[in-house]
Amino acid sequence: MSENHESSYSELHRPSSSFSSRDEYLNHELQIMQPKRWRVNLPFRDYRFEWEDMIPAFAGTIGKVVMVGAVAAAFAGPLGLSSDFILENVRYELLIAAVFILLLSGFFLPSANLPGTHGPLIPLIPLVVAAGGHPLAFGLLIGIFGFLLGITKGGSLMAKLTSNGVCGGLLLYLGFxxxxxxxxxLFQWAEGFGKAHIAFIVIIGTILLYALLEHWKKRWLAVPLGCVLAGVTAYALGAPFSFNTEPGLPPMSPTYWWGENTGWMLGLPDFNSFLVVFPFAVLAVAMWSPDFLGHQVFQKISYPERTEKVQMNIDDTMVSCSARQIAGSVLGGANFTSSWGTYIVPASIAKRPIPAGAVLTALFCIIAGVWGYPMDLAIWQPVLSVALVVGVYVPLLEAGMEMTRKGKTTQSAAIVVFSSALVNPVFGWSLTMLLDNLGLIGCKERSSELGVAGRVVVPVIGFVILCTVMGAVGMFPGIPAFLEQFRNLG
Known part of the structure; x- marks a missing residue:
């Protein structure tokens, strides 16, 4: 049967035994899938489950436990909340995330990456709390701004205006x-109980394992095998570990979480709470574009040709993240959402589409949240660090180097790294995109083809807005926050 647009996935599917290699089978699966946006996509009719889907689901669940825990802890410290609050909210967020990724990425919006956790936002949380910000107001504004950006296709526009050099440099910086x-x-953890050599041995073992998997073309196994190797090695060498989190369910009522004497112990936000978090929310959503772009590019590099239909759609992902953010905040969760990097990067390496792994990730999140004990293992430092390094950061380095191999890309990549180190990746991305599109660096021919809007108007307006917001909250080194100076003058 010819593979045309009228044939369905189930008609075009062939068993793996009919291919000469597993890689050919996985490539074929990506090429024949026809995901339907905002319509029901069913397992076995529109996609299948493969062993490779376990890899991103496993890595994504580890990343979710860790990152949500980091967000909850960042709030708990300044607000004086106990460790019990952190544990219960992480469990709550795992259940909330499971519902949304199952419904959206698993069934109704298979072109959207899973809504994960906004890691770069974590350092800003103490500033939000110190300014009197309310987490519910903060989450609602992030969701609203992200939704507006998604429906206006602002994310896609930013992706089109970002050259390979700019994106490659961003990936190199984030990966490094x-x-x-x-x-x-990892060394800090090992030094904490006087056995720093454990960290060295774990890292050496991980490097050798990663090299062997690369040689055998089995790099998609790096996360599970790396975590097993790191955990077994560390425990065998005397690193302390114990299971402490017992099975159970968190409080499920939003009134508990937003009570004045329960949960967050803050009650509901007032109008001033929204004014305080406004600039932080703008900055949070501005951080989405480079994050989403990096994930999409990595997927494009890893997937074979003729797979545009199954690649991550930036605007769909923004809408998905926004919906999950608004609902999660209203329910009482501590999570702030972004594209789920610890899922999409391993999924791209394993050459698997989004939906099947999303369903498994939802299942793993429910198991981890209810059972409790997997949460202890996921946040154990050797398992956590190795999962993030081999599952996200080293692949980002590889993708960044791949993007800067051809064309006039090295200048732009270097400027991104330099300016990101000066302030942060948002500043580095927006500044270098402006310089690159103006034709001052990078490919001059590309700049001349963008038109006035793409070359000047959009990059200049975006850079000015982002710098204003970053300056308002004090993100420029050595320069006091504009908002604080304004308050002092008042």
Whole structure:
């Protein structure tokens, strides 16, 4: 049967035994899928489950437990909330996330990456609390701004205006910073109980394993095998570990979480609460574009040709993240949403589409949240660090280097890294995109083809708005926050 647009996925599907290699079968699956936006996509009719789907589901669940825990802890400290609050809210968020990724990425919006956690936003949370910000107001504004950006296709526009050099440099920066950060955390953890050599041995073992998997073309196994190797090695060498989180369910009522004497112990926000978090919410959504773009590009590099239909749609992902953010905040969750990197990167390496792994991720999140014990294992430092390094950061480095191999891309990539190190990736991305599109660096021919709007208007307006917001909340090194200076003058 010819593979034409009228044939369905189930008609075009062929068993893996009919292919000469597993890789050919996975490529064929990606090429014949026909996901339907805002219509029901069913397992076995529109997609199938494969063993490779376990990899992103496993990595994504580990990342979710860790990142939501980091967000909850960032709030709990300044607000004086106990560790019990962190544990219960993480469990609550795992259940909320499971429902949304199952309904959206699993069934109704298979072109949207899973709504994960906004990692780069975590350092800003103490500033939000210190300014008197309310987490419900913060979450609602992020969801509203993200929804507006998604329905106006602003995310796609930013992706089109970002060259390979800019995107490649961004991936290199994020990959390098992430890798070195996890190595440092692993040594800090091992030094905490006087056995720093454990961190060294775990890292060496991970490097050798990753190299062998690359040689055998089995790199998609890096997360599970790396986590097993790291955990077994660390425990065998005397690293302390114990299961402490017992099975159970968190409080399920939003009135509990937004009570004045329960949950967050803050009650509901007032109008001033929304004014305080406004600039932070704008910045949070502005951070989405480079994050989403990096994930989409990595998927494009890893997938074969003729797979545009199953690649992550930036605007759909923004709508999905926004819906999940609004609902999660109203329900009382601590999570702030972005594209789920610890899911999409391993899924891209394993050459698997979004929906099947999304269903498994939802199942794993429910198991982890209710059972409790997997949460202890997921946040154990050697397992956590190795999962993030081999599942996200090293692949980002590889993708960044791949994008800067051809054309006039190295100048733009270098400027992104330089300016990101000065402030943050949002500043680096917006500044370099402006310089690149103006034709001051990078490919001059590309700049001349963008038109006035793409070359000047959009990049300039975007850069000015982002700098104003970042300056307002004090993100420029050595420069006091504009908002604080304004309050002092008043």
């Amino acid at each position: 910073i992430g890798t070195t950060g996890q190595v440092a955390k």
